[in-house]
Amino acid sequence: MEFEFEFDWEAMFKSIPHLLEGLPYTLMISFGGLAIGFVLGIIFGLLSINKNRLLSWPATAYIEIFRGTPILVQVLFIFYGLPDIIGTSVNPLVAGIAAIALNSGAYISEVVRGGVQSIDRGQTEAGLSLGLSRRQTFWSIVWPQAFRRMIPPLGNQAIVSIKDTSLFSVIGVGELVRQGQVYIANTFTAFEVYFAIAVLYLMITLSLSLLLRVIERRGLVSV
Amino acid sequence: MSKTPENPISETPIVRMAGLNKYFGDLHVLKEVDLTVTQGEVVVIIGASGSGKSTLIRCINGLEPFQGGTLEVDGQPMATNGTDQQTLFTIRKEVGMVFQQFNLFPHLTVKKNIMLAPMKVKQEPEVIANATAERLLNRVGIGNQADKYPSQLSGGQQQRVAIARSLAMEPRLMLFDEPTSALDPEMIGEVLDVMRELAKEGMTMMVVTHEMGFAREVADRVIYIHEGKIVEEGKPADVFDNPQNERTQAFLSRVLAH
Numbered sequence: 001m002e003f004e005f006e007f008d009w010e011a012m013f014k015s016i017p018h019l020l021e022g023l024p025y026t027l028m029i030s031f032g033g034l035a036i037g038f039v040l041g042i043i044f045g046l047l048s049i050n051k052n053r054l055l056s057w058p059a060t061a062y063i064e065i066f067r068g069t070p071i072l073v074q075v076l077f078i079f080y081g082l083p084d085i086i087g088t089s090v091n092p093l094v095a096g097i098a099a100i101a102l103n104s105g106a107y108i109s110e111v112v113r114g115g116v117q118s119i120d121r122g123q124t125e126a127g128l129s130l131g132l133s134r135r136q137t138f139w140s141i142v143w144p145q146a147f148r149r150m151i152p153p154l155g156n157q158a159i160v161s162i163k164d165t166s167l168f169s170v171i172g173v174g175e176l177v178r179q180g181q182v183y184i185a186n187t188f189t190a191f192e193v194y195f196a197i198a199v200l201y202l203m204i205t206l207s208l209s210l211l212l213r214v215i216e217r218r219g220l221v222s223v
Numbered sequence: 224m225s226k227t228p229e230n231p232i233s234e235t236p237i238v239r240m241a242g243l244n245k246y247f248g249d250l251h252v253l254k255e256v257d258l259t260v261t262q263g264e265v266v267v268i269i270g271a272s273g274s275g276k277s278t279l280i281r282c283i284n285g286l287e288p289f290q291g292g293t294l295e296v297d298g299q300p301m302a303t304n305g306t307d308q309q310t311l312f313t314i315r316k317e318v319g320m321v322f323q324q325f326n327l328f329p330h331l332t333v334k335k336n337i338m339l340a341p342m343k344v345k346q347e348p349e350v351i352a353n354a355t356a357e358r359l360l361n362r363v364g365i366g367n368q369a370d371k372y373p374s375q376l377s378g379g380q381q382q383r384v385a386i387a388r389s390l391a392m393e394p395r396l397m398l399f400d401e402p403t404s405a406l407d408p409e410m411i412g413e414v415l416d417v418m419r420e421l422a423k424e425g426m427t428m429m430v431v432t433h434e435m436g437f438a439r440e441v442a443d444r445v446i447y448i449h450e451g452k453i454v455e456e457g458k459p460a461d462v463f464d465n466p467q468n469e470r471t472q473a474f475l476s477r478v479l480a481h
Contacts, residue, residue, distance in 0.1 A: 126326035130340035
């Protein structure tokens with residue numbers, strides 16, 4: 001049997017407007033989730049290195065739980081499992097944002113911890129010796145230096161989280177992949193549409209990489 | 224070096240240490256150390272590495288807690304096993320420290336390094352802190368480097384910035400923890416010159432160093448520490464030329480031989 005496949009450019013271009021309807025969802029879940037995840041990461045990352053075990057232990061537990069379970073299971077749990085307890089359904093968009101936030105928050109906690117711990121103790125000692133309080137020493141001396149070192153791994157996490165949103169097609173959020181699946185079901189142009197989806201993800205992640213590189217170059221004058 | 228008449232050594236003690244004991248775990252680092260430093264005095268502490276001399280001055284500004292004895296700095300009694308933050312804060316405002324590794328803040332320019340503490344701790348307005356920073360940078364001979372970052376300076380210049388940064392808080396006592404040990408030989412002189420000037424102006428200083436020439440010339444008193452104990456102290460001429468303790472003799476013959 002003769003089999004010939006020809007890439008159908010027209011089908012691909014036709015699918016793009018449809019796919020682009022999913023783009024706002026992908027971006028909203030990614031960046032909404034990452035923004036919350038960043039806040040969680042700072043809070044739990046700093047708590048995890050606190051000398052008080054009552055603070056560090058729960059933080060470490062959070063990190064281990066959300067880093068050690070698949071994000072797909074997390075989002076299914078939030079979307080299908082949680083309503084059983086709270087008695088009301090969860091909006092899929094909210095479930096997606098929550099999953100990215102909790103998951104990236106756990107990874108970002110580790111980035112924060114590593115960044116802060118990488119700063120030489122002498123920096124803290126110099127700050128304290130000058131009469132600065134612990135808080136002042138941390139926020140005006142340690143944190144700015146730690147944050148610069150955190151930029152590359154944060155960028156890494158952002159890229160991972162953006163791609164993770166593709167899994168949320170399973171809970172019916174109309175993001176890129178879901179839009180594609182719906183379109184393919186009607187047109188049977190899987191190759192072209194998934195190709196277009198891949199390119200769209202690549203465009204998001206590449207622009208982010210580029211942006212981060214610029215920030216890094218500008219920020220790293222002296223460290 | 225003798226004090227000028229305008230800056231005599233007073234009788235007011237700024238550091239009063241009695242029977243101080245300090246442990247790192249099971250390791251007994253400081254053993255029953257008695258030491259009083261009066262205002263205007265320059266005390267140089269010498270000893271082999273690991274003898275506890277750095278730890279001794281780090282106790283004075285509370286970077287290290289101690290486990291026994293009493294320590295009073297600038298009239299403020301410190302507590303065993305960790306002094307409360309408020310007392311530490313009061314003491315550290317009055318006590319400057321210069322580190323072996325400079326510990327400048329790499330994310331701030333030279334000038335901002337100096338302005339940070341006066342603005343944050345003493346709430347000095349920026350114009351005042353800026354003027355102070357410029358004056359101090361000129362004083363340590365690097366007025367033209369104000370807007371550079373620490374990594375753009377040589378080691379000797381960095382250490383002079385660190386001294387200026389401490390001076391900006393107008394301390395009553397300056398602690399120097401091996402300030403020239405991390406420097407290339409040709410840069411040691413410029414840092415010692417600044418310290419010499421400070422001593423001449425009457426600054427109370429405690430200096431941990433291996434620079435015996437500096438100790439002999441600038442110190443009012445030299446203290447030799449061996450295994451956490453002060454085994455000998457006195458005027459530099461006495462300690463260097465006529466050491467009484469055999470440990471001191473052995474140490475000095477080792478370091479002065481080359």
